[in-house]
Amino acid sequence: MGEAPAFIEDDLQKGFSNGFDLKSEDATPTVFGNKAQYLIGGADDESIRVQVLDHSRGGWVNPTVLGTKPKPCKGHSAVPLNEDRILVIQKGTSLDDGVWFLEVDTQYVREQRKILGTEVVAWSKGVKGNAEKPVVISGPSGVGKGTLISMLMKEFPSMFGFSVSHTTRAPRNMEKDSIHYHFTERSVMEKEIKDGKFLEFASVHGNLYGTSVEAVEVVTDAGKRCILDIDVQGARSVRASSLEAIFIFVSPPSMEELEKRLRARGTETEEQILKRLRNAQAEMEQGKSSGIFDHILYNDNLEECYENLKKLLGLDGNVTATPKSSPYGVDLPLDLSISKIDQKIIIKRGSATENLIVLDLSTLKGGAPGRTRGLNVYAIDSLTDELNGFNQLS
Numbered sequence: 001m002g003e004a005p006a007f008i009e010d011d012l013q014k015g016f017s018n019g020f021d022l023k024s025e026d027a028t029p030t031v032f033g034n035k036a037q038y039l040i041g042g043a044d045d046e047s048i049r050v051q052v053l054d055h056s057r058g059g060w061v062n063p064t065v066l067g068t069k070p071k072p073c074k075g076h077s078a079v080p081l082n083e084d085r086i087l088v089i090q091k092g093t094s095l096d097d098g099v100w101f102l103e104v105d106t107q108y109v110r111e112q113r114k115i116l117g118t119e120v121v122a123w124s125k126g127v128k129g130n131a132e133k134p135v136v137i138s139g140p141s142g143v144g145k146g147t148l149i150s151m152l153m154k155e156f157p158s159m160f161g162f163s164v165s166h167t168t169r170a171p172r173n174m175e176k177d178s179i180h181y182h183f184t185e186r187s188v189m190e191k192e193i194k195d196g197k198f199l200e201f202a203s204v205h206g207n208l209y210g211t212s213v214e215a216v217e218v219v220t221d222a223g224k225r226c227i228l229d230i231d232v233q234g235a236r237s238v239r240a241s242s243l244e245a246i247f248i249f250v251s252p253p254s255m256e257e258l259e260k261r262l263r264a265r266g267t268e269t270e271e272q273i274l275k276r277l278r279n280a281q282a283e284m285e286q287g288k289s290s291g292i293f294d295h296i297l298y299n300d301n302l303e304e305c306y307e308n309l310k311k312l313l314g315l316d317g318n319v320t321a322t323p324k325s326s327p328y329g330v331d332l333p334l335d336l337s338i339s340k341i342d343q344k345i346i347i348k349r350g351s352a353t354e355n356l357i358v359l360d361l362s363t364l365k366g367g368a369p370g371r372t373r374g375l376n377v378y379a380i381d382s383l384t385d386e387l388n389g390f391n392q393l394s
Protein backbone atom coordinates (compact mmCIF):
# COMPACT_ATOMS: atom_id res chain seq x y z
CA MET A 1 0.00 0.00 0.00
CA GLY A 2 2.95 2.32 0.54
CA GLU A 3 1.52 5.49 1.97
CA ALA A 4 -0.14 5.73 5.37
CA PRO A 5 -3.88 6.02 4.97
CA ALA A 6 -5.70 9.23 5.78
CA PHE A 7 -9.03 8.33 7.26
CA ILE A 8 -12.42 9.83 6.72
CA GLU A 9 -15.28 7.68 7.83
CA ASP A 10 -18.08 7.09 5.40
CA ASP A 11 -20.75 4.67 6.53
CA LEU A 12 -22.33 2.82 3.66
CA GLN A 13 -26.02 2.21 3.38
CA LYS A 14 -27.85 -1.09 3.65
CA GLY A 15 -27.81 -3.20 0.54
CA PHE A 16 -24.32 -2.12 -0.41
CA SER A 17 -22.62 -4.50 -2.80
CA ASN A 18 -18.92 -4.35 -3.50
CA GLY A 19 -18.60 -7.42 -5.65
CA PHE A 20 -17.19 -9.47 -2.77
CA ASP A 21 -19.10 -11.35 -0.13
CA LEU A 22 -19.42 -8.53 2.37
CA LYS A 23 -23.01 -7.78 3.21
CA SER A 24 -24.62 -5.12 5.28
CA GLU A 25 -27.92 -6.52 6.50
CA ASP A 26 -26.52 -7.24 9.96
CA ALA A 27 -23.43 -5.12 10.05
CA THR A 28 -22.78 -1.79 8.44
CA PRO A 29 -19.66 -1.89 6.32
CA THR A 30 -17.50 1.15 6.77
CA VAL A 31 -15.17 2.76 4.30
CA PHE A 32 -12.20 4.72 5.57
CA GLY A 33 -9.88 7.20 4.08
CA ASN A 34 -10.22 10.01 1.62
CA LYS A 35 -9.34 7.32 -0.88
CA ALA A 36 -11.78 4.88 0.76
CA GLN A 37 -9.19 2.41 1.88
CA TYR A 38 -10.56 0.07 4.54
CA LEU A 39 -13.89 -1.73 4.49
CA ILE A 40 -15.02 -3.55 7.60
CA GLY A 41 -18.27 -5.41 7.50
CA GLY A 42 -20.33 -8.53 8.01
CA ALA A 43 -19.77 -11.43 5.64
CA ASP A 44 -22.14 -14.20 4.61
CA ASP A 45 -20.81 -16.46 7.32
CA GLU A 46 -21.62 -13.68 9.82
CA SER A 47 -17.97 -13.11 10.69
CA ILE A 48 -16.40 -9.70 10.48
CA ARG A 49 -14.43 -9.30 7.27
CA VAL A 50 -11.96 -6.67 6.18
CA GLN A 51 -11.13 -5.49 2.70
CA VAL A 52 -8.54 -3.01 1.54
CA LEU A 53 -8.61 -0.81 -1.53
CA ASP A 54 -5.65 -1.59 -3.74
CA HIS A 55 -4.95 1.67 -5.56
CA SER A 56 -2.58 0.12 -8.07
CA ARG A 57 -5.22 -2.33 -9.22
CA GLY A 58 -8.16 -0.05 -8.49
CA GLY A 59 -10.18 -2.66 -6.60
CA TRP A 60 -10.85 -4.20 -3.23
CA VAL A 61 -8.61 -7.04 -2.05
CA ASN A 62 -8.83 -9.43 0.88
CA PRO A 63 -5.79 -8.82 3.10
CA THR A 64 -4.14 -11.40 5.33
CA VAL A 65 -5.96 -10.89 8.61
CA LEU A 66 -3.85 -11.67 11.69
CA GLY A 67 -4.86 -11.94 15.35
CA THR A 68 -8.07 -13.30 16.80
CA LYS A 69 -11.07 -11.91 14.98
CA PRO A 70 -13.99 -10.36 16.87
CA LYS A 71 -17.07 -12.56 17.12
CA PRO A 72 -19.93 -11.70 14.75
CA CYS A 73 -22.16 -8.90 16.00
CA LYS A 74 -25.16 -6.86 15.00
CA GLY A 75 -23.18 -3.99 13.60
CA HIS A 76 -20.32 -1.82 14.67
CA SER A 77 -19.03 1.72 14.79
CA ALA A 78 -15.52 2.53 13.73
CA VAL A 79 -13.20 5.40 14.53
CA PRO A 80 -9.81 5.97 12.89
CA LEU A 81 -7.00 6.55 15.40
CA ASN A 82 -3.57 8.03 14.70
CA GLU A 83 -3.66 6.86 11.09
CA ASP A 84 -2.38 3.43 12.11
CA ARG A 85 -5.37 1.68 13.66
CA ILE A 86 -9.14 1.73 13.63
CA LEU A 87 -11.16 1.48 16.83
CA VAL A 88 -14.10 -0.86 16.24
CA ILE A 89 -16.93 -0.93 18.78
CA GLN A 90 -19.40 -3.78 18.44
CA LYS A 91 -23.06 -2.93 18.89
CA GLY A 92 -25.14 -5.08 21.24
CA THR A 93 -22.03 -6.81 22.63
CA SER A 94 -20.81 -6.74 26.20
CA LEU A 95 -18.35 -3.99 26.92
CA ASP A 96 -15.79 -6.60 27.96
CA ASP A 97 -15.85 -8.23 24.52
CA GLY A 98 -16.90 -5.40 22.26
CA VAL A 99 -13.92 -3.04 21.98
CA TRP A 100 -11.42 -3.93 19.23
CA PHE A 101 -8.58 -2.35 17.31
CA LEU A 102 -7.88 -3.13 13.67
CA GLU A 103 -4.23 -2.32 13.13
CA VAL A 104 -3.68 -1.20 9.57
CA ASP A 105 -0.30 0.51 9.58
CA THR A 106 1.41 -0.17 12.91
CA GLN A 107 5.00 -1.35 13.10
CA TYR A 108 3.82 -4.93 13.64
CA VAL A 109 1.59 -4.82 10.57
CA ARG A 110 4.36 -3.29 8.44
CA GLU A 111 6.78 -6.02 9.56
CA GLN A 112 4.28 -8.79 8.81
CA ARG A 113 3.55 -7.22 5.41
CA LYS A 114 7.24 -7.57 4.59
CA ILE A 115 7.45 -11.16 5.85
CA LEU A 116 4.24 -12.38 4.25
CA GLY A 117 4.46 -10.32 1.05
CA THR A 118 0.74 -9.54 1.14
CA GLU A 119 -1.46 -6.73 2.38
CA VAL A 120 -1.87 -7.28 6.14
CA VAL A 121 -4.18 -6.05 8.87
CA ALA A 122 -4.31 -7.34 12.46
CA TRP A 123 -7.06 -7.50 15.04
CA SER A 124 -6.28 -6.73 18.65
CA LYS A 125 -8.84 -6.82 21.44
CA GLY A 126 -9.08 -3.87 23.82
CA VAL A 127 -8.47 -5.04 27.38
CA LYS A 128 -9.39 -2.94 30.38
CA GLY A 129 -7.11 -2.38 33.28
CA ASN A 130 -3.47 -1.63 33.48
CA ALA A 131 -1.61 -4.93 33.29
CA GLU A 132 2.06 -4.15 33.49
CA LYS A 133 4.31 -4.45 30.47
CA PRO A 134 5.48 -7.96 29.53
CA VAL A 135 9.00 -8.88 30.64
CA VAL A 136 11.47 -10.27 28.10
CA ILE A 137 14.38 -12.19 29.64
CA SER A 138 17.37 -13.21 27.52
CA GLY A 139 20.83 -14.52 28.20
CA PRO A 140 23.16 -17.37 27.30
CA SER A 141 22.21 -20.96 27.94
CA GLY A 142 22.90 -21.96 31.54
CA VAL A 143 23.04 -18.43 32.95
CA GLY A 144 19.98 -19.00 35.17
CA LYS A 145 17.03 -17.49 33.26
CA GLY A 146 14.75 -20.44 33.93
CA THR A 147 15.75 -20.53 37.59
CA LEU A 148 15.00 -16.82 38.09
CA ILE A 149 11.69 -17.05 36.25
CA SER A 150 10.63 -20.05 38.36
CA MET A 151 11.42 -18.11 41.55
CA LEU A 152 9.34 -15.17 40.36
CA MET A 153 6.37 -17.33 39.36
CA LYS A 154 6.53 -19.20 42.66
CA GLU A 155 6.55 -16.04 44.77
CA PHE A 156 3.96 -14.17 42.67
CA PRO A 157 1.75 -16.84 41.09
CA SER A 158 -1.21 -14.58 40.49
CA MET A 159 0.87 -11.79 39.03
CA PHE A 160 3.01 -13.48 36.37
CA GLY A 161 2.30 -15.93 33.58
CA PHE A 162 4.91 -17.65 31.42
CA SER A 163 4.69 -17.39 27.65
CA VAL A 164 5.01 -21.02 26.57
CA SER A 165 7.16 -21.04 23.42
CA HIS A 166 7.13 -23.53 20.58
CA THR A 167 10.32 -25.42 19.86
CA THR A 168 11.52 -28.16 17.55
CA ARG A 169 14.08 -29.41 20.09
CA ALA A 170 13.41 -32.66 21.94
CA PRO A 171 11.99 -32.42 25.48
CA ARG A 172 14.38 -32.91 28.40
CA ASN A 173 13.54 -35.54 31.05
CA MET A 174 11.58 -33.28 33.37
CA GLU A 175 10.00 -31.10 30.70
CA LYS A 176 6.28 -31.32 30.01
CA ASP A 177 4.58 -30.46 26.74
CA SER A 178 2.51 -27.23 26.87
CA ILE A 179 4.06 -26.27 30.23
CA HIS A 180 7.74 -25.78 29.47
CA TYR A 181 7.37 -25.68 25.68
CA HIS A 182 4.97 -26.67 22.96
CA PHE A 183 7.18 -29.36 21.44
CA THR A 184 6.51 -29.45 17.75
CA GLU A 185 7.57 -30.72 14.33
CA ARG A 186 9.63 -28.35 12.21
CA SER A 187 7.28 -28.61 9.21
CA VAL A 188 4.25 -27.79 11.37
CA MET A 189 5.97 -24.83 12.98
CA GLU A 190 7.22 -23.52 9.64
CA LYS A 191 3.69 -23.63 8.25
CA GLU A 192 2.34 -21.77 11.31
CA ILE A 193 5.06 -19.13 10.96
CA LYS A 194 4.00 -18.63 7.32
CA ASP A 195 0.42 -18.26 8.49
CA GLY A 196 1.45 -15.38 10.73
CA LYS A 197 0.78 -17.18 14.00
CA PHE A 198 4.09 -16.17 15.59
CA LEU A 199 5.03 -12.94 17.25
CA GLU A 200 8.70 -13.84 16.74
CA PHE A 201 10.82 -16.87 15.98
CA ALA A 202 14.52 -17.69 15.68
CA SER A 203 16.90 -20.53 14.99
CA VAL A 204 18.82 -21.13 18.22
CA HIS A 205 21.48 -23.83 18.79
CA GLY A 206 20.22 -25.61 15.64
CA ASN A 207 16.54 -25.69 16.60
CA LEU A 208 13.59 -23.46 15.83
CA TYR A 209 12.03 -21.54 18.72
CA GLY A 210 9.16 -19.10 18.62
CA THR A 211 6.56 -17.20 20.61
CA SER A 212 3.05 -17.64 19.23
CA VAL A 213 0.61 -14.78 19.38
CA GLU A 214 -1.64 -17.07 21.37
CA ALA A 215 1.02 -17.78 24.02
CA VAL A 216 1.05 -14.11 24.94
CA GLU A 217 -2.75 -13.71 24.60
CA VAL A 218 -3.45 -16.52 27.06
CA VAL A 219 -1.41 -14.82 29.77
CA THR A 220 -2.80 -11.36 29.10
CA ASP A 221 -6.36 -12.67 29.16
CA ALA A 222 -5.72 -14.17 32.58
CA GLY A 223 -4.91 -10.63 33.73
CA LYS A 224 -1.27 -11.55 34.35
CA ARG A 225 2.03 -10.00 33.41
CA CYS A 226 3.66 -12.05 30.67
CA ILE A 227 7.24 -13.33 30.98
CA LEU A 228 9.08 -14.32 27.82
CA ASP A 229 12.31 -16.38 27.98
CA ILE A 230 13.69 -15.86 24.48
CA ASP A 231 17.07 -15.47 22.81
CA VAL A 232 18.65 -12.20 21.69
CA GLN A 233 17.35 -12.49 18.10
CA GLY A 234 13.84 -12.99 19.46
CA ALA A 235 14.26 -10.03 21.81
CA ARG A 236 15.27 -7.90 18.82
CA SER A 237 12.11 -8.93 16.93
CA VAL A 238 9.90 -8.20 19.92
CA ARG A 239 11.61 -4.82 20.33
CA ALA A 240 10.64 -4.05 16.74
CA SER A 241 7.06 -5.21 17.26
CA SER A 242 4.30 -3.23 18.90
CA LEU A 243 4.44 -5.36 22.04
CA GLU A 244 5.81 -2.87 24.52
CA ALA A 245 7.95 -4.77 27.01
CA ILE A 246 10.80 -4.48 29.50
CA PHE A 247 13.96 -6.15 28.17
CA ILE A 248 16.38 -7.75 30.63
CA PHE A 249 19.64 -9.48 29.73
CA VAL A 250 21.06 -11.93 32.28
CA SER A 251 24.84 -12.17 32.27
CA PRO A 252 27.03 -14.78 33.99
CA PRO A 253 29.92 -13.67 36.23
CA SER A 254 32.34 -15.37 33.79
CA MET A 255 32.40 -17.81 30.88
CA GLU A 256 34.05 -20.40 33.15
CA GLU A 257 31.16 -20.18 35.60
CA LEU A 258 28.66 -20.42 32.74
CA GLU A 259 30.31 -23.62 31.54
CA LYS A 260 30.27 -25.03 35.08
CA ARG A 261 26.52 -24.39 35.43
CA LEU A 262 25.71 -25.81 32.03
CA ARG A 263 27.65 -28.99 32.78
CA ALA A 264 26.24 -29.28 36.30
CA ARG A 265 22.70 -29.04 34.95
CA GLY A 266 23.40 -32.25 33.08
CA THR A 267 20.66 -31.83 30.48
CA GLU A 268 22.78 -31.57 27.31
CA THR A 269 25.18 -33.82 25.46
CA GLU A 270 28.84 -32.77 25.20
CA GLU A 271 28.26 -31.66 21.61
CA GLN A 272 25.27 -29.53 22.60
CA ILE A 273 27.17 -28.01 25.51
CA LEU A 274 30.01 -26.96 23.20
CA LYS A 275 27.56 -25.47 20.71
CA ARG A 276 25.81 -23.50 23.48
CA LEU A 277 29.14 -22.20 24.80
CA ARG A 278 30.22 -21.09 21.33
CA ASN A 279 26.92 -19.25 20.88
CA ALA A 280 27.17 -17.75 24.37
CA GLN A 281 30.11 -15.61 23.28
CA ALA A 282 28.13 -13.90 20.51
CA GLU A 283 25.02 -13.63 22.69
CA MET A 284 27.03 -11.85 25.40
CA GLU A 285 28.41 -9.35 22.90
CA GLN A 286 25.00 -8.66 21.37
CA GLY A 287 23.26 -8.57 24.73
CA LYS A 288 25.57 -5.96 26.11
CA SER A 289 26.00 -3.73 23.08
CA SER A 290 22.92 -4.01 20.90
CA GLY A 291 20.78 -1.39 22.62
CA ILE A 292 17.95 -3.89 22.81
CA PHE A 293 18.06 -4.36 26.57
CA ASP A 294 16.87 -1.92 29.20
CA HIS A 295 18.71 -3.70 32.01
CA ILE A 296 21.61 -6.11 32.47
CA LEU A 297 21.43 -8.39 35.51
CA TYR A 298 24.55 -10.18 36.76
CA ASN A 299 23.71 -13.61 38.05
CA ASP A 300 26.60 -14.33 40.38
CA ASN A 301 24.88 -14.95 43.70
CA LEU A 302 21.42 -16.26 42.87
CA GLU A 303 19.58 -14.69 45.83
CA GLU A 304 21.13 -11.28 45.16
CA CYS A 305 20.32 -11.50 41.49
CA TYR A 306 16.73 -12.41 42.27
CA GLU A 307 16.39 -9.43 44.63
CA ASN A 308 17.75 -7.17 41.86
CA LEU A 309 15.27 -8.62 39.40
CA LYS A 310 12.42 -7.88 41.79
CA LYS A 311 13.70 -4.33 42.22
CA LEU A 312 13.68 -3.80 38.45
CA LEU A 313 10.09 -4.99 38.33
CA GLY A 314 9.03 -2.79 41.23
CA LEU A 315 8.43 -5.79 43.52
CA ASP A 316 10.82 -5.03 46.33
CA GLY A 317 8.36 -3.28 48.67
CA ASN A 318 5.14 -4.53 50.17
CA VAL A 319 3.56 -5.93 47.09
CA THR A 320 0.02 -7.04 46.76
CA ALA A 321 -1.12 -8.79 43.63
CA THR A 322 -2.54 -6.43 41.04
CA PRO A 323 -6.31 -6.80 41.28
CA LYS A 324 -7.99 -7.90 38.09
CA SER A 325 -10.05 -5.10 36.64
CA SER A 326 -13.63 -5.54 37.72
CA PRO A 327 -15.96 -6.50 34.89
CA TYR A 328 -18.06 -3.60 33.74
CA GLY A 329 -20.99 -5.89 33.00
CA VAL A 330 -22.62 -3.51 30.55
CA ASP A 331 -23.91 -4.27 27.06
CA LEU A 332 -23.04 -1.80 24.36
CA PRO A 333 -26.35 -0.48 22.95
CA LEU A 334 -27.51 -1.60 19.53
CA ASP A 335 -28.23 2.00 18.59
CA LEU A 336 -24.97 3.36 19.94
CA SER A 337 -23.40 6.47 18.57
CA ILE A 338 -19.89 7.64 19.12
CA SER A 339 -18.16 10.94 19.63
CA LYS A 340 -14.47 11.65 20.09
CA ILE A 341 -12.80 14.33 22.13
CA ASP A 342 -9.01 14.21 22.21
CA GLN A 343 -8.14 10.71 23.36
CA LYS A 344 -11.61 9.98 24.74
CA ILE A 345 -14.40 8.14 22.97
CA ILE A 346 -17.89 8.89 24.26
CA ILE A 347 -20.48 6.17 23.67
CA LYS A 348 -24.14 7.17 23.77
CA ARG A 349 -27.40 5.33 23.35
CA GLY A 350 -28.89 6.93 20.22
CA SER A 351 -28.98 10.65 20.81
CA ALA A 352 -29.21 10.32 24.62
CA THR A 353 -27.23 12.86 26.58
CA GLU A 354 -27.21 10.94 29.88
CA ASN A 355 -25.63 7.73 31.15
CA LEU A 356 -22.70 7.79 28.79
CA ILE A 357 -19.72 5.48 28.64
CA VAL A 358 -16.24 6.92 28.20
CA LEU A 359 -13.32 4.97 26.71
CA ASP A 360 -10.13 6.74 27.60
CA LEU A 361 -7.49 5.70 25.05
CA SER A 362 -4.66 7.84 26.44
CA THR A 363 -3.31 4.97 28.56
CA LEU A 364 -3.25 2.32 25.82
CA LYS A 365 -0.29 -0.05 25.83
CA GLY A 366 1.00 -2.42 23.21
CA GLY A 367 -1.25 -3.62 20.43
CA ALA A 368 -1.48 -6.35 17.87
CA PRO A 369 -0.94 -9.18 17.91
CA GLY A 370 -3.65 -10.12 20.28
CA ARG A 371 -4.46 -7.62 22.93
CA THR A 372 -4.25 -3.89 23.44
CA ARG A 373 -4.03 -3.28 27.16
CA GLY A 374 -4.65 -0.27 29.32
CA LEU A 375 -8.13 0.65 28.16
CA ASN A 376 -9.70 2.91 30.76
CA VAL A 377 -13.49 2.61 30.80
CA TYR A 378 -15.86 4.57 33.02
CA ALA A 379 -19.40 5.90 33.11
CA ILE A 380 -20.49 9.53 33.30
CA ASP A 381 -23.97 10.87 33.96
CA SER A 382 -23.88 13.50 31.26
CA LEU A 383 -21.51 15.46 29.08
CA THR A 384 -19.90 18.27 31.00
CA ASP A 385 -18.75 21.55 29.57
CA GLU A 386 -15.29 20.19 28.93
CA LEU A 387 -16.76 17.75 26.46
CA ASN A 388 -18.43 20.46 24.38
CA GLY A 389 -17.03 20.84 20.94
CA PHE A 390 -16.25 17.20 20.27
CA ASN A 391 -16.63 15.88 16.77
CA GLN A 392 -19.62 13.75 15.95
CA LEU A 393 -18.33 10.67 14.15
CA SER A 394 -21.16 8.25 13.66
Ligand SMILES: Nc1nc2c(ncn2[C@@H]2O[C@H](COP(=O)(O)OP(=O)(O)O)[C@@H](O)[C@H]2O)c(=O)[nH]1
Residues within 6 Å of the ligand: 137, 138, 139, 140, 141, 142, 146, 165, 166, 169, 200, 201, 202, 204, 205, 209, 210, 211, 229, 230, 231, 232, 233, 234, 235
Ligand atom coordinates in the same frame (compact mmCIF):
# COMPACT_ATOMS: atom_id res chain seq x y z
N1 LIG B 1 13.58 -16.43 19.90
C1 LIG B 1 13.16 -17.31 20.80
N2 LIG B 1 14.03 -17.90 21.62
C2 LIG B 1 13.55 -18.76 22.54
C3 LIG B 1 12.17 -19.05 22.65
N3 LIG B 1 12.02 -19.94 23.66
C4 LIG B 1 13.25 -20.19 24.15
N4 LIG B 1 14.18 -19.47 23.48
C5 LIG B 1 15.61 -19.39 23.70
O1 LIG B 1 16.23 -20.54 23.16
C6 LIG B 1 17.43 -20.78 23.86
C7 LIG B 1 17.52 -22.25 24.22
O2 LIG B 1 16.51 -22.58 25.14
P1 LIG B 1 16.48 -24.02 25.80
O3 LIG B 1 16.59 -25.05 24.73
O4 LIG B 1 15.31 -24.10 26.71
O5 LIG B 1 17.85 -24.09 26.60
P2 LIG B 1 18.43 -23.29 27.84
O6 LIG B 1 18.51 -21.84 27.50
O7 LIG B 1 19.76 -23.90 27.99
O8 LIG B 1 17.53 -23.54 29.01
C8 LIG B 1 17.41 -19.85 25.06
O9 LIG B 1 18.26 -18.75 24.77
C9 LIG B 1 15.99 -19.40 25.17
O10 LIG B 1 15.90 -18.10 25.72
C10 LIG B 1 11.28 -18.40 21.78
O11 LIG B 1 10.08 -18.58 21.79
N5 LIG B 1 11.82 -17.56 20.88
Ligand SMILES: Nc1ncnc2c1ncn2[C@@H]1O[C@H](COP(=O)(O)OP(=O)(O)O)[C@@H](O)[C@H]1O
Residues within 6 Å of the ligand: 139, 140, 141, 142, 143, 144, 145, 146, 147, 148, 261, 262, 264, 265, 299, 300, 301, 302, 303, 305
Ligand atom coordinates in the same frame (compact mmCIF):
# COMPACT_ATOMS: atom_id res chain seq x y z
N1 LIG C 1 23.55 -17.84 40.59
C1 LIG C 1 23.72 -19.15 40.38
N2 LIG C 1 24.74 -19.79 40.95
C2 LIG C 1 24.95 -21.11 40.73
N3 LIG C 1 24.16 -21.88 39.96
C3 LIG C 1 23.11 -21.29 39.36
C4 LIG C 1 22.83 -19.90 39.52
N4 LIG C 1 21.72 -19.60 38.80
C5 LIG C 1 21.32 -20.75 38.20
N5 LIG C 1 22.14 -21.77 38.53
C6 LIG C 1 22.09 -23.17 38.06
O1 LIG C 1 22.62 -23.16 36.74
C7 LIG C 1 21.95 -24.11 35.93
C8 LIG C 1 21.38 -23.40 34.70
O2 LIG C 1 20.31 -22.57 35.09
P1 LIG C 1 18.98 -22.42 34.19
O3 LIG C 1 18.02 -21.62 34.98
O4 LIG C 1 18.58 -23.76 33.69
O5 LIG C 1 19.60 -21.56 32.99
P2 LIG C 1 18.96 -21.06 31.62
O6 LIG C 1 17.48 -21.15 31.75
O7 LIG C 1 19.44 -19.66 31.48
O8 LIG C 1 19.51 -21.96 30.57
C9 LIG C 1 20.87 -24.74 36.78
O9 LIG C 1 21.34 -26.00 37.23
C10 LIG C 1 20.70 -23.75 37.94
O10 LIG C 1 20.32 -24.42 39.13
